[in-house]
Amino acid sequence: MKAVVVKKPGGPEQLQFQDFSKPKVENGEILIKVKASAINRTDIVSREGKSGYMANPILGIEVSGEVVEKGAGANIELGTRVMGLVNGGGYAEYAVMPADRAMKIPDNLSFEEAAAIPEVFLTAYQTLFWLGGLTDADTVLIHAGGSGVGTAAIQLAKKLTKATIITTAGSKEKLDFCRSLGADICINYKEQAFDEEVLRATNNLGADVILDFIGASYWEKNLKGINTDGRWVLIGILGGTVVEKVNLMELLLKRVQIKGTLLTPRSDAYKKELTEEFVSSVMPLFLENEIRPIVDRVFPFADIQRAHEHMEANKNVGKIMLKINE
Amino acid sequence: MKAVVVKKPGGPEQLQFQDFSKPKVENGEILIKVKASAINRTDIVSREGKSGYMANPILGIEVSGEVVEKGAGANIELGTRVMGLVNGGGYAEYAVMPADRAMKIPDNLSFEEAAAIPEVFLTAYQTLFWLGGLTDADTVLIHAGGSGVGTAAIQLAKKLTKATIITTAGSKEKLDFCRSLGADICINYKEQAFDEEVLRATNNLGADVILDFIGASYWEKNLKGINTDGRWVLIGILGGTVVEKVNLMELLLKRVQIKGTLLTPRSDAYKKELTEEFVSSVMPLFLENEIRPIVDRVFPFADIQRAHEHMEANKNVGKIMLKINE
Numbered sequence: 001m002k003a004v005v006v007k008k009p010g011g012p013e014q015l016q017f018q019d020f021s022k023p024k025v026e027n028g029e030i031l032i033k034v035k036a037s038a039i040n041r042t043d044i045v046s047r048e049g050k051s052g053y054m055a056n057p058i059l060g061i062e063v064s065g066e067v068v069e070k071g072a073g074a075n076i077e078l079g080t081r082v083m084g085l086v087n088g089g090g091y092a093e094y095a096v097m098p099a100d101r102a103m104k105i106p107d108n109l110s111f112e113e114a115a116a117i118p119e120v121f122l123t124a125y126q127t128l129f130w131l132g133g134l135t136d137a138d139t140v141l142i143h144a145g146g147s148g149v150g151t152a153a154i155q156l157a158k159k160l161t162k163a164t165i166i167t168t169a170g171s172k173e174k175l176d177f178c179r180s181l182g183a184d185i186c187i188n189y190k191e192q193a194f195d196e197e198v199l200r201a202t203n204n205l206g207a208d209v210i211l212d213f214i215g216a217s218y219w220e221k222n223l224k225g226i227n228t229d230g231r232w233v234l235i236g237i238l239g240g241t242v243v244e245k246v247n248l249m250e251l252l253l254k255r256v257q258i259k260g261t262l263l264t265p266r267s268d269a270y271k272k273e274l275t276e277e278f279v280s281s282v283m284p285l286f287l288e289n290e291i292r293p294i295v296d297r298v299f300p301f302a303d304i305q306r307a308h309e310h311m312e313a314n315k316n317v318g319k320i321m322l323k324i325n326e
Numbered sequence: 327m328k329a330v331v332v333k334k335p336g337g338p339e340q341l342q343f344q345d346f347s348k349p350k351v352e353n354g355e356i357l358i359k360v361k362a363s364a365i366n367r368t369d370i371v372s373r374e375g376k377s378g379y380m381a382n383p384i385l386g387i388e389v390s391g392e393v394v395e396k397g398a399g400a401n402i403e404l405g406t407r408v409m410g411l412v413n414g415g416g417y418a419e420y421a422v423m424p425a426d427r428a429m430k431i432p433d434n435l436s437f438e439e440a441a442a443i444p445e446v447f448l449t450a451y452q453t454l455f456w457l458g459g460l461t462d463a464d465t466v467l468i469h470a471g472g473s474g475v476g477t478a479a480i481q482l483a484k485k486l487t488k489a490t491i492i493t494t495a496g497s498k499e500k501l502d503f504c505r506s507l508g509a510d511i512c513i514n515y516k517e518q519a520f521d522e523e524v525l526r527a528t529n530n531l532g533a534d535v536i537l538d539f540i541g542a543s544y545w546e547k548n549l550k551g552i553n554t555d556g557r558w559v560l561i562g563i564l565g566g567t568v569v570e571k572v573n574l575m576e577l578l579l580k581r582v583q584i585k586g587t588l589l590t591p592r593s594d595a596y597k598k599e600l601t602e603e604f605v606s607s608v609m610p611l612f613l614e615n616e617i618r619p620i621v622d623r624v625f626p627f628a629d630i631q632r633a634h635e636h637m638e639a640n641k642n643v644g645k646i647m648l649k650i651n652e
Contacts, residue, residue, distance in 0.1 A: 053579075215574045216574060234577060235578075237574050237575060237578065241573055241574050241575045242571050242572065242573055242574070243574060244570065245568050245569070246568065247567055247568055248541045248560060248563050248567050248568070248586070249563060249567045251560060251586035252562075252563065252586040253586075253588070253591075255585075255586050255587050256585075257583065257584070257585045257586070258584045259582075259583045259584075260574070260577035260579075261581050262578055262579070262581060266581075
């Protein structure tokens with residue numbers, strides 16, 4: 001089968017196709033004939049050789065497709081349309097996945113739509129609810145509102161809570177889209193100081209939950225814009241890694257909770273538990289078209305390099321997909 | 327009545343006695359004839375004019391004594407021996423307290439012992455369990471093991487969990503005492519690199535929960551010594567406020583949770599809930615002498631300045647008490 005590996009750490013030009021034999025199915029696993037996969041930031045970090053936690057030489061952490069083989073104890077029918085997280089190996093014609101985290105694809109969704117769900121919706125669910133503890137009375141600040149996780153988080157916050165949703169993005173087009181998904185207050189970070197806007201919108205209290213993909217460059221403004229007892233979930237560092245001069249007194253006085261998280265390196269047990277809760281809490285909303293996967297663009301598998309370039313240009317609204325085994 | 331206020335922000339010499347009329351009891355409150363109070367770090371911060379959250383001009387945040395008046399709805403008998411947190415006003419001959427957070431003093435404890443309980447044991451309970459989520463399988467690193475909160479946390483971790491307890495302190499005398507309270511591994515931070523000792527004791531994994539009173543000067547070592555998914559509860563900044571460089575990638579990869587907290591400025595509702603859980607989970611252990619308040623020294627009320635100096639010299643093991651209304 002064809003699959004994508006990294007020649008040597010570097011840019012999109014380092015991505016190349018290589019022939020592999022089909023992965024072997026172990027107990028409790030299924031083999032999926034992959035129909036679609038998606039590009040994630042973590043794939044770029046892996047491509048650059050910086051993640052340090054990817055054991056699989058094949059990139060890609062989520063797929064949709066059809067079950068074509070199953071190991072002992074895998075409780076699922078052959079031929080079932082499924083989607084879910086893989087431990088690497090997603091940019092490939094076939095991929096294995098523990099059966100207990102495969103999600104059945106609702107009939108109203110295509111394979112390309114389905115593969116746009118697992119990583120960003122599970123991440124958004126985990127950060128908003130498991131780590132952020134978002135409640136109806138809260139205000140949530142979702143940075144990078146146009147991103148995959150951003151568009152997922154806005155919808156989840158809107159449909160599962162009565163929280164006030166504030167989002168930031170860098171263009172009117174992205175902000176308009178965020179508003180259409182349910183964001184209450186939309187801030188163009190290039191034109192407005194988001195901390196001031198957040199304070200204005202919250203009677204000077206600040207946001208109770210922050211989803212922060214940005215890191216260092218937003219540190220001061222996040223700290224100013226967070227409420228007492230706020231939960232600040234750090235899930236990316238697009239804006240730099242190192243913060244100069246962190247004042248711990250401010251964390252103490254505001255009783256801020258900063259929670260670093262990544263989904264990909266977590267254990268199989270964690271992913272199973274998260275997937276199960278997500279299936280029962282959220283999947284019905286996809287069937288009812290209350291929540292939808294946001295697909296920015298679908299690339300043919302052969303265009304993997306262009307797909308990576310597209311993400312790094314930061315122009316996407318929602319997910320960048322790969323069509324495989326057409 | 328006599329009570330202690332701050333002349334102007336500064337050292338212990340700024341503490342002075344002033345005459346006040348007895349506080350008035352509102353609905354749901356009790357008036358306590360104070361028998362003992364205790365010195366806390368937060369009193370020093372308030373004395374220096376740095377806390378910014380003390381509305382009461384009289385210092386002191388915990389007392390023990392007898393109920394001498396009660397407001398409507400206060401469900402407690404006059405004459406009851408009680409202890410608990412006050413919203414300032416603890417360094418005084420009389421103090422008011424919401425009745426719903428007054429704890430009855432076990433018969434086996436004196437007033438001086440009782441007033442050594444509320445602040446440090448409630449703080450230790452809150453940080454270990456509510457914020458730290460300490461479980462039997464965890465390793466907890468308790469800094470400043472000889473301090474009031476440190477001695478309380480070691481005992482609580484020992485009696486309520488099977489967690490491995492590591493503690494740091496600056497003298498053999500303090501470390502021996504920590505060991506007698508239940509600490510499994512005792513590190514002299516003046517002679518040993520505590521991060522290396524923690525890694526050695528945990529098979530290179532690190533501590534799952536850290537109680538950090540120190541802040542900036544311990545930042546790097548705490549980060550090195552914390553386990554993946556570790557909870558790092560920041561409850562003091564004795565070692566400085568500003569961390570020069572914080573690497574967010576390390577927080578992300580280890581999925582560290584940093585939780586700043588203070589007990590004193592929290593709401594009455596929070597203090598009530600915490601007190602109630604503490605009374606049901608921990609108070610029986612005091613009656614059975616399984617856990618005990620650690621009193622370093624009792625000062626006469628008139629010696630308030632010396633009592634503050636004693637805390638600032640960092641020589642105490644356990645709590646520094648004030649005897650009032652002898």
